[in-house]
Amino acid sequence: MYAYDDIDRTLVNERVAEFRDQVQRRLSGELTEDEFKVLRLMNGVYLQLHAYMFRVAIPYGTLSSPQLRKLAHVARKYDRGYGHFTTRQNIQFNWIALADLPDALADLAEVGIHAMQTSGNCTRNVTADQWGGVAPDEVEDPRVWAEILRQHTSLHPEFSFLPRKFKFAITAADHDRAAIKVHDIGLRLRKNDSGETGFEVLVGGGLGRSPFIGKTIKSFVPGRDILSYVEAILRVYNQYGRRDNIYKARIKILVHELGIEKFAAEVEQAWRPIAEGPLTLDDEMIADIRSRFIYPAYEKLPAMPDELRKAAHDARFEAWRKNSVAPHREPGYAIVTLSLKPVGGPPGDATADQMDAIADLADKYSFGEIRVGHEQNLALPHVAKRDLPALWTALDAIGVATPNVNLVSDIIACPGLDYCSLANARSIPIAQELTRRFSNHETANLIGRLHVNISGCINACGHHHVGHIGILGVEKNGEEFYQITIGGRADEDARVGDLIGPAVPYAEVADVIEDIVEAYLALREKPEELFVDTVKRLGVEPFKERVYATR
């Protein structure tokens, strides 16, 4: 994890003081709601259907155990005892009172957590591979660069009032777990032929009303130049991004309208005068940030300890281990995913008690570190393999050991009409019903990897476009209907899914998804062919026939 120094602490405290003043001016009437809205959004405060919603940043998904305990404290003291982990490495509290917000922020600041720019038309929380620093297949730890970008984009004087929101994501691995192709700027850490660290820079990806897959604007930007290069991209966007229509204001539309070549030429022109300027990073600056990431002192441990061999006789343990435990760069250790998708539960929610218990388990088994992934699950990134059986027992006891990671019931969903004032339809009850339909682990395992993503409106917070199965809530004559897409994906082969046919009413969604899954089981060439690959091979037609033949 990254440890704040005095500079980071001072800045976050100054931000809390500023926000306290802004809330005070709103409460006294000095600021109008219209003025205050923009200011509160820049600190993660939305007005939802029932109350203010407070979104807190978990940069690149890394938390320490004291930080997670503090999130539990905020849930307990200022909210209703739970929090909701989002698809962008944030946590949301849904029932907070405006007058309490400055105190909640001050409490969080004590452990180096803030809510800066978790909403509003500014650069948002910088996200990264939740396995950064521990994944066996990465070039180097992407979080060091994510932290450099987090700092650079926090309270940026020029880019705090952009045409629209702006999201960065970074991956350093071959397998993209950060969904960089559906971000405004996606960065893939790589080495060039001479071994220098740099980035492939993608621009113009995004979901929402008009989904686009990001395009490569430059195949290699050296690490030392990354800040000046993204500064140039943002400068072009700030000046030329559309401001006349909120639905055309994202950078993806500018890139699309200009074409990637013309856009790239504009960026080059903006970059030239600043390329060798004060934004250029040197080795010392990078080393300073890297030095404040704390890496555990791993022991040399066996890759197959006795504890694991013994526990292999327990079928429930084995089912969980095969599903939720991933290889670590150190052979004696493992990365453990904690499913926040229990059968019948809202995806991504954790209670304050669960958060406290997970923080304790992190201290005991994971060097005090927790990760948050965009699939709305948590992970313990440094678990000694010998501890897996004991950890499993503890996780099972608090309900976060459902062995459904990456399976059909590991659903990504937005809060939907149960909370959100933008939504057209409910998301959570659809997800809950699907987890019940597919609660049999053997069946889910037989189906294999299958990502179901649900959004309650066209804004696509549930990333439905890039779900293997995407479910989008729409409103038709005052009733909730759902459009179903298949074949989307958010990884290195990212693509937007295809619609299978007319929208279906609320009551039929779960049946339709079951039909699609049954069609897949009948159509796949072999068990190893994933759902998304069968769709790729056969197209939408055979699925469409199956779903609509009887409807």
Add this chain to the structure above:
Amino acid sequence: MPLVKNGAIVADDFVAIADDAELPAGGAVLISATRFLADAEALATRNAPLGVIWPNNRDVAELAPWLDRLSLIALVFPTFRDGRAHSQARRLREIEGFRGELRATGQILRDQFTFLLRNGFDAFAVAKESDAHAFSEATHRYTEFYQPTGDGHLSALQRRRKRHTAAAT
């Protein structure tokens, strides 16, 4: 609309002249970009301070040939949510090297003063009287900055490097 310069509310020396009004022979004037560009050669030789109101959707590079003749450039925030003039200011100051007065006009609140200063503005036509009076407080709220801009503050990265250098010697 109070004008703040150097942290204090001051009188505006410039008189805004409408496009169809006659230009006075002397005195500091502020004119539109259209009027200026239509007759830039002649206007630039005028023997009194000249200011231009530059819209936020026009490339500031067009002003490059005239920068040393202009005493004031007023950039516009139609609402504070429209941040285009922030980029225009940094380009004028840090790339084009403009040294005259750079004035922020339109709907700006105290909550943007620090950003505006960092981007090179040195004059502020403030919408609310109370914000004008809060200028000093609002611009001393922050003591640390993550980004280097033309305002002379060291960025956090630069400060940390300096500390390392100091510690090493």
